[in-house]
Amino acid sequence: MPFSRENPITVQVLGICSCLAVTAQLKPAVVMAVSVTVVVALANLIISLIRKTIPPRIRIIVQLVVVSMLVVLVDQVLKAYLYDVSKQLSVFVGLIITNCIVMGRLEAFAMSHSPLESLCDGVGNGLGYSVILVSLGFIRELFGSGSLWGYPVCEKLGLYAAGYENNGLMVMPPMALILVGVIIWIQRSRNKDLQEK
Amino acid sequence: MKKFSNKYIFLYAAILVAVAAVTLTVVSVSLKPRQLRNQEIERKQMLLRAIGIEASAAEAEEQYGLNITEDTLWTDNDGVRQALPYYIFREGVVLPFRGTGLWGPIWGYIAVDEDLTVKGAVFDHKGETPGLGGEIAADWFAHQFVGKSLLEDGVLSPIVLKKHANPNSPHEVDAISGGTMTSDGVTQMLADGVESYRSLLEAFSNVSESEFSDDVDVEEYE
Structure with missing residues (x-):
């Protein structure tokens, strides 16, 4: 199950780069999570549908063309409908093309499974990626900026008046890495099968 | 594994790329007006900020018309x-x-x-x-x-x-x-x-x- 036991980020440790870069706030993290889920699900579906016609010698290129096309589509749609978020995500939408989760699922799963299974696999992996991204975005925005989805939670609760201060380290990329480490730690201590011998 | 001829591979690649190109062109052209409008609004918001007016994307057009010539x-x-x-x-x-x-x-x-x-x-x-x-x-x-x-x-x-x-x-x-x-x-x-x-x-x-x-x-x- 890609949600927990085979989670692309915490178990397969793929897609770390974007995970560090876009999770300083909740909104871009959610948009990124949705974008990756859409791309990996559709790419899996398309590749699975045409898998029997793809000549093996150019299969990576074919996968790349399909993924790039989908990513550019997502990018264009974001620019048209969510302009401010697309500016925040900047190059990271384009970099979904090189996100190892996408190519990894295509090569390992979609090339050898039926369209329906592949679609589910894509959605599952996308959600596995999403759950980590959204939790990071939630934690980092709440403790780093004192807000959620741009809404100033801490200010409204009167925490600043009580002497509370935001943790500046939370908005820096290294903190995302540390948080991912903590999540992996918690997951492995609860699920002993994941621990390496 | 099925064997594919060179001719098939070339043809396959060409068709695939053509399909991708056409799709992207259609989407790009149809979304262009919206994207340009977004850029225009962003420019107007920036100009308004220079004269000390914070305007949301929705208000930018109106504020711009009122304040800037x-x-x-x-x-x-x-x-x-x-x-x-x-x-x-x-x-x-x-x-x-x-x-x-x-x-x-x-x-x-x-x-x-x-x-x-x-x-x-x-x-x-x-x-x-x-x-x-x-x-x-x-x-x-x-x-x-x-x-x-x-x-x-x-x-x-x-x-x-x-x-x-x-x-x-x-x-x-x-x-x-x-x-x-x-x-x-x-x-x-x-x-x-x-x-x-x-x-x-x-x-x-x-x-x-x-x-x-x-x-x-x-x-x-x-």
């Missing part, structure tokens, strides 16, 4: 007539600036009143390093310009970015540590911009306020 300065550049846009607001003019940072284009707007004192400034960039050169887009950086002057003893004098800038000097603001190349780019951009708009700034700073407001439709400010 567009105008063009014609200059003679070695016999070539050049159109330079500028913007008139209640207290003075806003000049657009364009330059080059470390990684790509940078741009900004500076609002000055008739004494050529800076009322507000905003900057943005395409791809300067976040946290270093990218800081030119931050409020603290732009805020430093407020109260500075483009005039020194009646002579135009652009604002420069320096290390350890003298806070009392009307022409110096603090450069960004770690963003020297970008800061130099901003200094260069400001110098070039002031030079291009020289005739406008000189004429503007010499006319009295009443003469100036004759040019503008006062009702638009209501």
